[in-house]
Amino acid sequence: MSLTATAKAGPSSPAGTGPGPDDGRAAALRRTWRKASPYAYIAPFFTLFLAFGLFPLLYTAFVSLYRVELQTSGDMEWRGIANYTALFTDEFFWTSLRNTFTIGVLSTVPQLAMALGLAHLLNYKLRGRTFIRTAILLPYATSVAAATLVFAQLFGKDFGLINYVLGLVGFDPVDWQTGTVASQIAVSSIVVWRWTGYNALIYLAGMQSIPHELYEAAEMDGASRWRQFIHVTLPGLRPTIVFTVIISTIGATQLFGEPLLFEGSISGGISHQYQTLGLYMYEQGWGFFHLGRAAAIAWVMFVLIVVLVGVNALLVRRRARKEAGR
Amino acid sequence: MTALAAPPTAPEKGDPPQSPPPGRRPRRGGAGRTMKAGWLSYVILGLALLVSAFPFYWTIVTASRSNADMARIPPSLLPGPNLMKNFEQVLEEADIGKALLNSLIVSGSITLGTVLCCTLAGFAFAKLRFKGRNALLTLTIGTMMIPPQLGVIPLFMLIAELQWVNQLQAVILPGLVSAFGVFFMRQYLVQSLPDELIEAARVDGASTARIFWSIVIPIARPGMAVLGMLTFMTAWNDFFWPIIALSSQEPTVQVALRQLGGGYVNDQSVIMAGTLLGTLPVLLVFGLLGRQIVGGIMQGAVKG
Numbered sequence: 001m002s003l004t005a006t007a008k009a010g011p012s013s014p015a016g017t018g019p020g021p022d023d024g025r026a027a028a029l030r031r032t033w034r035k036a037s038p039y040a041y042i043a044p045f046f047t048l049f050l051a052f053g054l055f056p057l058l059y060t061a062f063v064s065l066y067r068v069e070l071q072t073s074g075d076m077e078w079r080g081i082a083n084y085t086a087l088f089t090d091e092f093f094w095t096s097l098r099n100t101f102t103i104g105v106l107s108t109v110p111q112l113a114m115a116l117g118l119a120h121l122l123n124y125k126l127r128g129r130t131f132i133r134t135a136i137l138l139p140y141a142t143s144v145a146a147a148t149l150v151f152a153q154l155f156g157k158d159f160g161l162i163n164y165v166l167g168l169v170g171f172d173p174v175d176w177q178t179g180t181v182a183s184q185i186a187v188s189s190i191v192v193w194r195w196t197g198y199n200a201l202i203y204l205a206g207m208q209s210i211p212h213e214l215y216e217a218a219e220m221d222g223a224s225r226w227r228q229f230i231h232v233t234l235p236g237l238r239p240t241i242v243f244t245v246i247i248s249t250i251g252a253t254q255l256f257g258e259p260l261l262f263e264g265s266i267s268g269g270i271s272h273q274y275q276t277l278g279l280y281m282y283e284q285g286w287g288f289f290h291l292g293r294a295a296a297i298a299w300v301m302f303v304l305i306v307v308l309v310g311v312n313a314l315l316v317r318r319r320a321r322k323e324a325g326r
Numbered sequence: 327m328t329a330l331a332a333p334p335t336a337p338e339k340g341d342p343p344q345s346p347p348p349g350r351r352p353r354r355g356g357a358g359r360t361m362k363a364g365w366l367s368y369v370i371l372g373l374a375l376l377v378s379a380f381p382f383y384w385t386i387v388t389a390s391r392s393n394a395d396m397a398r399i400p401p402s403l404l405p406g407p408n409l410m411k412n413f414e415q416v417l418e419e420a421d422i423g424k425a426l427l428n429s430l431i432v433s434g435s436i437t438l439g440t441v442l443c444c445t446l447a448g449f450a451f452a453k454l455r456f457k458g459r460n461a462l463l464t465l466t467i468g469t470m471m472i473p474p475q476l477g478v479i480p481l482f483m484l485i486a487e488l489q490w491v492n493q494l495q496a497v498i499l500p501g502l503v504s505a506f507g508v509f510f511m512r513q514y515l516v517q518s519l520p521d522e523l524i525e526a527a528r529v530d531g532a533s534t535a536r537i538f539w540s541i542v543i544p545i546a547r548p549g550m551a552v553l554g555m556l557t558f559m560t561a562w563n564d565f566f567w568p569i570i571a572l573s574s575q576e577p578t579v580q581v582a583l584r585q586l587g588g589g590y591v592n593d594q595s596v597i598m599a600g601t602l603l604g605t606l607p608v609l610l611v612f613g614l615l616g617r618q619i620v621g622g623i624m625q626g627a628v629k630g
Contacts, residue, residue: 048500052502053474053500055477056484060479063483124363124367125361125362126368136374138378145563145587146385147381149583159401197374197378205625246471250471261587278475
């Protein structure tokens with residue numbers, strides 16, 4: 001794998017020793033450059049990464065301890081943990097935390113379950129395989145904004161197509177905007193629509209790496225297709241499933257565009273019924289101009305993500321250990 | 327911009343092999359390759375396709391009708407005659423034209439810059455040896471999972487300090503940071519660039535820069551193309567940061583759509599015409615390159 005240090009200058013003395021006679025100096029210079037040059041290749045990325053990636057992330061924790069207002073973001077006034085205590089006594093914080101959780105479950109569970117089923121079907125020998133795969137990924141190419149505007153239209157209370165169809169089969173029109181459960185289902189459906197095809201393709205890639213022999217062996221044992229799915233496909237997919245669960249959890253924790261554009265209000269509905277943490281942060285920062293408070297929310301979200309991912313990893317490890325012990 | 331990839335989990339004893347890490351082709355001969363799909367599979371997949379495609383169709387239907395049509399029961403299910411009129415109106419009222427141009431500039435610059443930075447860094451991480459390589463790679467991969475959305479407050483303070491609010495570079499420069507891209511290009515080059523090739527060039531006296539231009543770039547090109555497409559789509563669709571850093575004076579498409587949806591325009595069919603205009607370019611890219619994008623996603627796992 002290594003190359004830099006090898007080749008070229010023949011049997012060279014260990015790098016960094018003093019200049020040899022005459023042309024040895026040029027060789028030493030070249031060696032020094034050879035040692036330093038790899039950093040030139042990573043420099044562009046890491047410069048940007050430090051300035052616009054790592055620094056803002058870490059500095060968020062610092063800002064969360066200050067009073068910073070949007071219009072005068074240069075002035076910072078020490079507040080200690082006051083931003084956090086203000087947060088924890090705000091009922092809308094708890095509302096948005098709860099909403100983030102329920103919308104997260106409502107969007108992630110059906111999305112991954114359907115993706116698994118679709119991947120299973122896509123794994124059969126199919127006519128027009130490429131076309132189907134591409135078409136199923138189409139929603140993923142749509143922006144959050146575009147998708148949400150269309151769905152807001154479809155979920156209209158009086159003239160929306162969904163209520164019209166529900167009416168045809170004898171249901172009363174649903175108020176998709178003000179009902180807590182109804183609005184959360186509507187917002188979740190946008191997420192499900194955008195991400196199911198994507199996850200199906202990820203699962204499909206995982207399924208295709210399961211060795212064929214395992215299925216042949218299962219078939220010889222007389223296992224039905226369903227039992228093959230349970231006993232061969234699912235265990236083989238476990239790392240992929242863990243990955244998609246983690247990614248969807250992270251996505252759900254920071255959900256923002258869908259609830260913002262569903263009705264265009266930054267409070268997530270008239271009684272905050274579908275305001276998520278991401279939206280709550282935006283409301284505090286860019287609606288009420290409290291950047292310090294918004295930073296505290298961002299940091300809470302960060303901790304939440306770390307905890308959720310950690311719990312996930314822990315559960316997986318425990319399960320794996322249990323199975324290994326069997 | 328969020329881009330994430332599957333961390334290769336440590337294999338467990340007795341487990342069948344994992345899903346392939348980014349860059350490697352999935353092995354052939356998976357489960358169902360030999361099993362033919364029954365009619366029921368086609369029916370279910372057909373339904374799934376219908377659900378996937380319907381919102382697009384509905385956008386066209388509503389964008390080609392009038393506001394009055396939208397408030398009619400039963401709703402009209404076929405496209406109407408007003409598409410051009412609505413396009414004209416939205417171009418006039420919401421300045422979608424400028425938004426499209428800005429989005430093209432922003433996404434184009436981000437794509438070029440990201441692919442270049444990531445190929446350079448990916449090459450160094452894959453094939454060069456230097457002090458701190460593993461630590462830096464771990465740092466990069468470790469932050470891949472952290473949503474950049476959590477850093478927006480300091481980022482906003484930074485660009486406010488630089489007086490960049492409402493200027494396109496405020497969106498372009500942070501958009502260039504793609505830890506996923508570095509990881510993706512590294513995986514790609516580890517697998518497709520043989521060490522012997524580089525060593526042979528070194529024996530011939532080629533410098534690293536020379537090697538990068540004449541050997542690495544040609545070999546990396548397919549990987550760069552996949553990364554470029556994914557980056558372009560993510561950049562085009564990026565929502566959170568642009569609506570903070572930009573405003574209606576200098577909007578990207580997503581910023582303009584946000585304004586449309588936020589009660590800026592009241593005519594529903596005009597809003598939908600704007601949505602359609604904002605989605606068309608990315609659909610065009612998808613129509614032309616969808617196959618490669620599917621391949622890219624199945625090779626590595628990307629989420630934006």
